[in-house]
Amino acid sequence: MNPFRFQNPTALYYGKGQIEEYLAAEVTKVGKTVLLVYGGGSIKRNGLYDKVVGILKSAGVTIHELSGVETNPRLTTVHKGIDICRKEGVDLILAVGGGSVIDCSKAIAMGVKYEGDVWEIYARKGAATGALPLGTILTLAATGSEMNSGGVITNWETKEKLGGGSPYTFPAFSFCDPENTYTVPKDQTVYGICDMLSHCFEHYFHPTEHTPLQQHLIEAVISTIVENARFAVDNPEDYNARETIMYCSTMALNGMINMGVQGDWACHAIEHEISAIYDIPHGGGLAIVFPNWMDHVVNVNPQRFANLATRVFHVDPTGKSTEELAGIAIEKVREFFRSIGAPTRLADYDIGSENVERMAEQAVRFKPIGNFTLLGKEDVQQILKASL
């Protein structure tokens, strides 16, 4: 494996009753003025908003609000949040929502401490110089943003969707209560599952040598998702299934299963270009792109794919070549996405070939993408065409 430094300081709370018991203490440890960030208002409908506001008010906390954070959070919304924090002297940002709300909050947290426009950090023209403390209450199992330092912001002026982060943007604390995901609609549950599984794949298909434990750990998360996803999709109020899926989403991207591993991330880069133009759900885009990426790169290391077949999908290897097993693994991945009702083609979102070249060009505009193998514009175009 590669030499690495790992540190993840987030205090992670899992399970029901944790918010009631520990939220006030975690918040007031940091300060008394909070910016509450949330999305379209589902937390008002399901009662979480009232619960959180009640707890904060009882603890003597002053609350400012930024609501309406978009599914693909926009730079303009980030700017609004930065303004509020500066004007009101906010001590702590409390993100109540899914990855979008948390990612937006991370951008705000960095932006408050950054002299220029925070977009510079995402556009690789500047580095974060600090961040306001951030806490999260997770309501959607998907991105893992509750326990890592990264996030994705969309700039609609430039039609760019870029990831960024800093050592300052790990949440100080995150509360993950599976009951807060009961009201997540079926399609969002599915997209979340596609997202977390894609994070595992991005780690799994890497070029780093001698990583037996990392491979097994990643297989552990993939197996658990594959074995349990349908229960959360079929029965939204199955506590154990919601908990398992939520926990998989956190573990898929908190750095614990992929230390010393150089992940791939080409599919994420490609998907970002799709949703930067079409604003489709991130998880849906990933479910479409990933199997086609796999077809495109399988010959780079067929054994890795064969391992997926035998260790995760329990395919009997007797009489099958490595290449055959690799092909079966990709079909099993397609089958899994289909089984939970994920989209399988860009046509499912009425996306045609009109922007394929532009998206491919954008995806590689900094440099070729990927680490398992490098993809140039032509590769990305082929993968996108196969996804139509």
Next chain:
Amino acid sequence: MNPFRFQNPTALYYGKGQIEEYLAAEVTKVGKTVLLVYGGGSIKRNGLYDKVVGILKSAGVTIHELSGVETNPRLTTVHKGIDICRKEGVDLILAVGGGSVIDCSKAIAMGVKYEGDVWEIYARKGAATGALPLGTILTLAATGSEMNSGGVITNWETKEKLGGGSPYTFPAFSFCDPENTYTVPKDQTVYGICDMLSHCFEHYFHPTEHTPLQQHLIEAVISTIVENARFAVDNPEDYNARETIMYCSTMALNGMINMGVQGDWACHAIEHEISAIYDIPHGGGLAIVFPNWMDHVVNVNPQRFANLATRVFHVDPTGKSTEELAGIAIEKVREFFRSIGAPTRLADYDIGSENVERMAEQAVRFKPIGNFTLLGKEDVQQILKASL
């Protein structure tokens, strides 16, 4: 799974060259006066002592020393360390060694900030009130102490060996360079492997319901140990094997694979009683006790043992009952310990039945032990007798 709070703030450095590049910065971030704690002097023979002292001196650090820490570190040694820290105004304790040295350093770190005798913390008569900052340079893959907050101290006056810790005793940083384990003798390498595998078993055999991801993560570490141990045992300078085993030892006990799981720990409690009297290597004692504990408790949850057979040892389940598979799993565990040259009976250490009753009594003196199932004095006696 159980509701949980998880936080592990240790900055973990893995791989060769990390000490040279980052040690000085990590130390001087904390202070300029260091207590260097180490064991019997192997670090002087293999050059690590000179390297570390050179780096610290170049960074302008004042070094005090505590050497000769025992395999089962003694309270008297801890007291010596506390005296030095108080007298010399030490800012940071730097433990260079294996689990014994690190555990001793944790006790010193707590003791410096504790008004009474630090033993009270281990004897459950007091709680830590703080700790000096602690850094580690690991030289033996075994206990995982480099990335957790616990440790074990032996009080020879009372013939007690007790575990303890606090939220203050996570190392601030730990450097794990596999090359620093090249000179570990074969028997110590084996004991370390027995220890890390036992930690996995303590997590794996738990009574907590609905923990599919935790089960798979623990299986991932067990599989990696089982598949790679022999390479490190057979070829002490195999960098990749040493790295894999070292990394397994860290991941086995840093809390990442067992969040929300109530582990068992009966075998550790039993082994502590054996080595409190006979001063045998901890890992050797565990290798002897664990398979016999398994025989004693297998009927509590045969399916868990059967999973171990099929998922880790790849036993074909066709035509076998759960109970048969469970029995095979235990034999596979015995076989693995034997294959790496671990002891299999207490007789290997010339231990007879003379103290069986006393050890059993001591093991349960606070209360019955274990969580997978509760063991009373009679159970412990049976397990010890089967281990003779």
